[in-house]
Each structure stands twice: as structure tokens, then as C-alpha cells.
Amino acid sequence: MRVIVDIGHPAHVHFFKNTIWNLEKKGHQVMVVSRDKDVVIELLDAYKIPHTVLSKVKQGKIHLFEELFIRDSKLYNIARQFNPDLIMGILSPTVAHVAWALGKKSIIFNDTEHAKIAQKLTYPFCDIICTPTSFKKDSGKKQIKYSGYHELAYLHPAYFSPNPEVLQELGVEVGEPFIILRFISWGAHHDVGQHGIDNKLALIKELEKFGKVFISSEGKLAEEFDRYRIRVPSEKIHDLLYYATLCVGEGATMAVESAILGTPSIYVSSLAGTMGNFSELEEKYGLLFNYSDSEAALTKAVELLKDPELKKTWGLKRATLLRDKINVTEFMVELIESLPGKKSGVSVSAVSDESYV
Template identity: 45%
Template sequence: MNVLFDINHPAHVHLFKHAIWELEADGVNVLVTSRTKEMTTELLDAYDIKHIPLSGRRPGTLGLFAEWAVREVRMLNTARKFNPDVVVGRLNPPLVHVSKLLRAPNVIVMDTEIKSPAIDRAYAVLTHPFIDVYCTPPSIEPPHDGVDHHLMDFQELAYLHPNYFTPDPAALEQFGVDPEETYFVLRFAGWDAFHDVGFTGLSPDGKRELVEYLSAHGKVYITSESPLPEEFAEYQLPIPSHLVHHLLYYADLYVGDSGTMSSEAAILGTPAVRVSSMVSKDSESIFYELEHRYGLMFAYADEVAALAKVKAIVEQPETKTLWREKRDVLLAEKGDVTAQLVELIWKASGQKRPRQIVVESPSGEVTEPQ
């Protein structure tokens, strides 16, 4: 069997890496197409995942549409030679168009809602008619009746579930990070993705106030999607990007305007404070559940309120123990997303999987993936 994965963002590397390795262990031929955005290709290289870059990030909405056109032609030429049985990725026009042109079913994993009505309508026209298998949280409806729609647990569990992720203090110590020390991780998003149009995160003054307060209580490490201003250079992340989840696990607090890293920190049992003007219009189930069901995250549109919550968490002595207990509750209720995804890929191919993996839940119960 031949399976093509299309990876456009650093988070997608983590989302699909274990599925790629599971399929390769099944004897499947895997081809990965990539995009030179932020640390995407660096992460693929760090994990020794061979890939073919098809395009690079272009600024603005018009730049994105131009990139899609280039990417579609290159993906079609690449995929035609590979002859995929299944195409897998996050929802984007080149991916679903190429899968239809080659008559290879696609498996789409999606958990991001586009808040701009105009962009959402354009994206729907370009993609929705071509989706075959759609894996989403409950907050995202299937685009049409013909879609094979599957509800999927938090997609971050595809790589942060205990079946795949084990925190390693030695991985941090080799880069001068002491996991036993008090430290805080900050993430500043770039806010130039198409689904971010019209929204903002932390202001420059808010970032300064946050860094000033936290640096008085421990070390501060900053990861930024756009170039980090000179005033924050001393706080630049000291570790390779593929080790960031180990850093998040041992952190005393995460604060940022990135949705993905906020949920990653929360799922790892680290207090997470998300600051974004998008919060007031959120309907994405992961953020709601992490905040209101599990109490692992706090989300604010108002950065003044967010800073007040940051101070309250930092000054609470038993925070880490409490959050680990909350994480245990989450893991007892949520499944192995990679196992779910691999089964769906085999099902879409119409072929029989040569081996069946059993998955042990945190409670010790052994079950077969559904």
C-alpha cells in the first residue's frame, strides 16, 4: 500500500509522525510532502522523516492563494509518480484536489474553525466537496452527507498520549535546562495564517509586563512564530524545536497566544493561560473541555485579566501536583488518536491490515483500537 501524507505546519509533524511510523512498521510505503513554514522541515529532518518540500510560505491572503496554485501542480506531479492508495493530511485545497484527480481516497484530520465568514465560505467551496473521510471534534460538522465522518479525541493525543510520549529530563539537561528549576514557557504566535485574519494576541506592552513579572519568579523561555524582538533575545528557547514537549511537561506555567501550544501544555498537565482576541468567539471543543471540564487551561481575550490569572497560578504553591491529578482524569477518559487514525487509513484503502495493534489504556485495560 502507498500512503501520501501532506504536512504544512510544525504541529502537523507531531500529529502524523507516529501514524507514519506505525504504517511503515506495517510495511506501507509512505511519501511525505512538506512546506517550508517556520520549523516544519527542520522537525521532519530531526525525526528522520524523508520529505519533499513543495512550496514556501507567502505573506497575505493573495500570497496564500498563489502558493496553493503552485503547490497543487507540484503535488499532482509528485503524487502521480507515487500512485497513492490513500492521501492523508489537514484540510487544504491542493491535498483534496489531487486526491480526487488521482482517485485516491483522502483522510482529513481537522480541528480548526475559520472565524472569518468570507474566508470560511471560500475555503468551503474549494475543499468541502472533495472530502472523503473527515476526522473532527464534535464542534465541527461534516461538510456534506457523503462524508465518512468520525469524531476524534483531542488531536494532540496523537503524540502526547502516554503510549507515545515519555518526558525525559536528560533531553533538557544537555541544553542547560534544569527540569527541577522553576521556569515558564511563553509562545508568541505570528497571526498571519489565513484562519487568524482579524484577530490578535498579546500586545507588545503585554509581553513586556509578562516577561518582567515571570523573570522575577523563575527562568523564562520564549518560542516565537515570528522573529523575536531584540529586547527578548536573552529568553530565546535554548533547545531544539523537537524537544519542546519535554520543556512544556516540566514547566511550572505556559502562557501564550498560540492555540495549539496552549492545549499541548494543558494535556501535559502544565497550567496553561491562553491570551487571544479569538477567545470570545471560540466554539472549538478542545479549548472548552480543557478549561471547563478538566480545569487545565484558562483562556482570556483581555490580557489584563490573563496577567492576573498568571500571578494567581505562580503564587499558588501546590499548582503542579494539582495539575498532574487533573491530567490523570483527562487521560483516563480520552483515547489513543494515532491508533484511531491508522485504523481509518487502512479502512479507506480497502485493504486488510497485516497486523493488529492492541493499546493499553492508562488504567491498564488492553483493548483493540476502534
């Protein structure tokens, strides 16, 4: 098979990397197209994944539509030459548009219920919509549900083993408490008009009473926060999350990553409660807490940090989650390889309960 993968966000690199490598090992040809956003290019280069940059992100809603036109145009020309059997991405209108225009198959992965504009621009043109079983919206006949999360495509034990050596780069000892904060730029189409942590400095000062504080930031940090910036290669962030005592942040992806890795996670956003994976991680597994109020989030953080058995307890919760969930990369590869012979536009029936739900 010939497959094009669209990478538009740092989390997409992690989500697709194992699938890309597995497909290539099986003899399939994979082309990757990318978007210059945050550390996307840095990650792809670190993993030695060849890619073609379609666009560079700009701030402002109007630029999102300008960029969409550029990406559609460039990918159309690339796909005409590459002649793929399949184009796939995470809620990528460009993937759906180009595949539809060229009569190719497309798979869209999505775990963000509130990304309504992107869904309206994408769903009518794609063949398959893959969502976690926790996804709160019915996406119709094109939808395939699987018992997992995007983050399990790269944090499942089959693919991830934590490396404690990264702690030396931060000057942290094994077992020493430390907290990771995640700030985002709120520039994504589904983040416009939303907000997160109100008083970042007050939060830092309170958390510092319990351990060292490190910040991962999507955008440029204010000078007063720069000394807290995590200064390790981006591909090592999951090792840090695994060993962290607590993660507090505005970023949805890192919040889920932390929870899946067995690190208590507090998600602070006006979007709290809108996404099914977050609700499930809180209500069913108790691994993550959702707050729209910063003060309430800080109170919960302090409560957790006072618990000497915190990491042990979360390790047990993580084990329960892993018993319930599938190897998402394995699901992706099997789904992709099942497509040859199926006509574009034809819905693919849900995979067997035994395998994926």
C-alpha cells in the first residue's frame, strides 16, 4: 500500500510514529506531510521520519482558513504525484478534501468533540471516522469505535518504557518529588475563546512548597517563568511525565498522557467536561481531574501532593486502565491493511468486539 500521513500537531507525531514504522516494516510505502507548529519539526527530525512541510502556523482565526487553503493545494499536488491508496490524519480537513477530490480512501481519527468547525469541514468528505468508545458524539455510519485513547498508540507498554536517565538532565533524583505544568497558546481552531489557568505565578509558588516545578509551554514564556522551562529534548517529555509526582495544565494531550502513565493529572480549562476521554479517565479510572476553576484545581493539587502513597495508588489505577484498553497502534495497522479492495466512500463496519472494544 501507499499511504500519506498528515501531521499537524506534536501529539500527531507520537500518535502515528509506531504505525508509520510498522507499516514500513511490512513493506508499505509511507509519505509524511507536516505542519510547522510548536515542536512538530523537531520531533519528526528526532525520530528520523522524512517529511514535507505544507505550512507554518500563524496566530489568528483568519489565518487558519488561509492555511487550510495552502495545505489543501499543496497536498493535492503531492498526492497526485505519489498516488496513495490511503490518506489519513487526525481531524484533518485537508486529508478529507484531497482524498475525496482524487477518489482515494481516507481515515480520520478524532477524540475532540467540541472541534465542531473542523468536523463540519472534514466529515462529509472522509470515508472512516475512528473515535474512542468514550467519545460522546455519534458520528454516523462512517464511525468506528475502539476501546482506547489516542495516547495509547504510543504510551501502551508495548511501545513505551520509561528511561530514568532523563531525570539527570533536570537535576532531579529518582524518587524526588517534582511537578510539571503545561501551558498552551490557545491558538487552535477549537481553542478560540477558551481559557485555562488564571494566576500562573501564584500556582507555581504554592506548588513549589512540595517539590521542584517545571514548565512545558506551547508558546513563548513570560520572562518570570523562563527559569522553570523544561530544557530537555521534546521526545523525552513522556519519560518526565512518567516520573513526575503531578501534572497540572491547560493542554488536553499532556493531561491524558500523564493519566495514562500513572501520574496524577489535573486539567484546567473552560473546556473541562466537554470530552468523553476526560470524563472516563476521571469517573471510571480516577486518574485525572477536570476543573474550569483555577482555585479549585490548586486546592486539589495540594490535597494530592500531601498524600505519601500518591504514585503507588495511581500505578494501581493505571494497571486497571491498561487491562481494559487495547493496543491502539495494532488496531490502526490492522484497519489500514483491511482497506485494499474497498471502494472509497463505502463505510467500513465496526471491527470485532473481541479485538477492539
